[in-house]
Amino acid sequence: MARAPERPDFGGPFPAHIAVIMDGNGRWAQKQGFKRVFGHEKGVAAVSAIVTECAQLGVESLTLYAFSVENWKRPEHEIRFLMGMLERFLVDERPTLMENRVRLRGLGRVEDLPAAPLRELRAAEAQTAANDGMLLRLALSYGSRSEIADALKRYGADVQAGRVDPSRADEETLRAYLYDSTTPDPDLLIRTAGELRLSNFLLWQSSYTELHVVEACWPEFGREELHAALRAYAVRTRKYGGLAPDKQARKESDAQGGLASDTRSGLASDSTPPRDPASAKGTR
Numbered sequence: 001m002a003r004a005p006e007r008p009d010f011g012g013p014f015p016a017h018i019a020v021i022m023d024g025n026g027r028w029a030q031k032q033g034f035k036r037v038f039g040h041e042k043g044v045a046a047v048s049a050i051v052t053e054c055a056q057l058g059v060e061s062l063t064l065y066a067f068s069v070e071n072w073k074r075p076e077h078e079i080r081f082l083m084g085m086l087e088r089f090l091v092d093e094r095p096t097l098m099e100n101r102v103r104l105r106g107l108g109r110v111e112d113l114p115a116a117p118l119r120e121l122r123a124a125e126a127q128t129a130a131n132d133g134m135l136l137r138l139a140l141s142y143g144s145r146s147e148i149a150d151a152l153k154r155y156g157a158d159v160q161a162g163r164v165d166p167s168r169a170d171e172e173t174l175r176a177y178l179y180d181s182t183t184p185d186p187d188l189l190i191r192t193a194g195e196l197r198l199s200n201f202l203l204w205q206s207s208y209t210e211l212h213v214v215e216a217c218w219p220e221f222g223r224e225e226l227h228a229a230l231r232a233y234a235v236r237t238r239k240y241g242g243l244a245p246d247k248q249a250r251k252e253s254d255a256q257g258g259l260a261s262d263t264r265s266g267l268a269s270d271s272t273p274p275r276d277p278a279s280a281k282g283t284r
Contacts, residue, residue, distance in 0.1 A: 007058055010233075013234055014058075014233075015059070015186075016061065017059075017185065018061070018188050020050070020065065021065045021191040022043060022066070023192050023199075024217025028193075028220065039217075040085060041085070045219070046219050046221055046222065047064060048096065049222060050226060053226060055101070055133055062136050063136075065142065067108075067139070067141060068143055070200065087120050091120055093124075097124070098131065101132055101134075102131055103134070103135045104138065105138075106140050107137045107140065109146065112141040137183065144200045144201055147179055148178075148203075150177075150179075175204070188230075189210070189211050190212045190214065191213045192218045193217045194214070196213060208240050212232055
């Protein structure tokens, strides 16, 4: 990983992995009086800007929800437009990715993509593979439930072949069969357009991810909105089901104090001369 550049002080911890549900392209366009496809075009410009900004801030991994398995249900003309736009993006954005040392990787059932965008995806992955900067994952034909189902199929095949012992399965066993088993879970998940749902995105990986929802639609999401999300993340306390670090320290301190008190009490008790059995008998 390349050395992180100087970045603004956001007031606390900085997320290594950011995931984004890029929502609201069509709604934004319709509010402006344009067709939905115009919003998708503006959304591509926002992708380019955010990828560059994250790379320059030193984000280690950025995962963008670009096209879901459910999106195949959209009108055919819109899908054709989106696939053509994806193909152009993968060609036009390559110099910028190389300039910022970004590695590109597809995530999902990418083999379902039409031939032309799939070809450009593979070409961009190959050209950027040796870069030492941020990892950019484009979730394409992606769905978290599909990912888990595909993982279980591969795991089941290995069980049947005798390559794995199902009695030793744990959480990390399933992780090993996900589309990407090596990239750490997201620290921060941003969703635009004000929607309060995960939409089948990284359900397994986002168990303890911090969520940040903004009202702005994706074409409106820029550097200012990204920095606001980073400042909000910086003041979060991540407990992973435990106590906050300061509360944990106080709990441990209290426990140690109680132990010391019990120990002192025990020493005092031990130093007291035993009672005379006869005297004790006389008091009954």
